Amino acid sequence: MDSDWFHRFAPAPGGGPRLFCFPHAGGAAVAHRALSLRLAPDADVLVAQYPGRHSRRAEPSLDDIGRLVDALASAVAPLCDRPFAFFGHSMGALVAYELTRELERRGMSGPRHLFLSGRAAPAPHGNGFDRLTTDEEIIARIRLLGGTVDGILDNTELMEIVMPPLRADYRALRSYAWRPGPPLDTPMTVLVGDSDPVVPVASAAAWRELTTAGAALHTLPGGHFYLDERTEEVAGIVRATLGSLAVSGRTADAV
Structure with missing residues (x-):
C-alpha cells in the first residue's frame, strides 16, 4: 500500500503486528526502507512520508510538531x-511519542510499544540542540550528524530540494515545547549510538521517566545515524518485541 x-x-x-516508522528531520520515508525490508515478512511496516519531500514535494511542509501529529493521528x-x-x-522519536499522547487524548487505542531512537527525552527546558535558526547552522549540524544527507551538501541543485523540508523540520523542533502530563503506560525501547554528538546516553535514558511500563535501553556502536550501519541489529531488537505483540494480540482476540 502507498498512500499520501x-x-x-x-x-x-x-x-502479524504493524509497525509505523517516523523519519528524522529532513528525512523521507525511504530513510526506513532498509529496516522495513529486514523486518519483512514478520511485520507490516508502514513508513511516514511527511509533506514537502519526495512524492509529496509539491505540498508545503508542516513546520509545527502539533500540526504534524494531528494530521498523523x-x-x-x-x-x-x-x-x-x-x-x-x-x-521521528518525538513525533512517535507525541502521536501516542494524541491518540490517548482522542480516546483511541495507542501503540503496544514505542521504539525511540536517537533522541533525548523531552524536558521542560527544551533541547538546546534544536535551536538552529539559519541555513548555515542547519548545514553545520547535518555535517556534524553525518548520515546520507551529508553526501549531497556540496551539490547546489540537490540542496535546493533538501533545504526546504530541513528548514521546516528545524522550525518545528525549535518551536516545540513539551507539556508535562501523566506518564504513558506504554513500554518503550530506547536506542542510541554510543558516540552520538547530540544525544548523550543519559539524556536518552531519561525516556524511562515518561512511562510507567518500563523502558529498555540499547546503546549501539555509532553516532547519530548508527542505524545506517546497525540495521540488522536494530531489526533483531524490534523483531523480538513485535513477536511478543503478535502473541499477545492473538491471545486477546481469542478471549
Whole structure:
C-alpha cells in the first residue's frame, strides 16, 4: 500500500503486528526502507512520508510538531486494526511519542510499544540542540550528524530540494515545547549510538521517566545515524518485541 502519509516497501503479511516508522528531520520515508525490508515478512511496516519531500514535494511542509501529529493521528486511525507499534528516529522519536499522547487524548487505542531512537527525552527546558535558526547552522549540524544527507551538501541543485523540508523540520523542533502530563503506560525501547554528538546516553535514558511500563535501553556502536550501519541489529531488537505483540494480540482476540 502507498498512500499520501504512509509507504510500504515490502508486501504486507496476512497477519502479524504493524509497525509505523517516523523519519528524522529532513528525512523521507525511504530513510526506513532498509529496516522495513529486514523486518519483512514478520511485520507490516508502514513508513511516514511527511509533506514537502519526495512524492509529496509539491505540498508545503508542516513546520509545527502539533500540526504534524494531528494530521498523523487522523491518518493512523483507520490503520489500527491489528496490534501495532511506533518506531521513530531523531525527530521521528518525538513525533512517535507525541502521536501516542494524541491518540490517548482522542480516546483511541495507542501503540503496544514505542521504539525511540536517537533522541533525548523531552524536558521542560527544551533541547538546546534544536535551536538552529539559519541555513548555515542547519548545514553545520547535518555535517556534524553525518548520515546520507551529508553526501549531497556540496551539490547546489540537490540542496535546493533538501533545504526546504530541513528548514521546516528545524522550525518545528525549535518551536516545540513539551507539556508535562501523566506518564504513558506504554513500554518503550530506547536506542542510541554510543558516540552520538547530540544525544548523550543519559539524556536518552531519561525516556524511562515518561512511562510507567518500563523502558529498555540499547546503546549501539555509532553516532547519530548508527542505524545506517546497525540495521540488522536494530531489526533483531524490534523483531523480538513485535513477536511478543503478535502473541499477545492473538491471545486477546481469542478471549
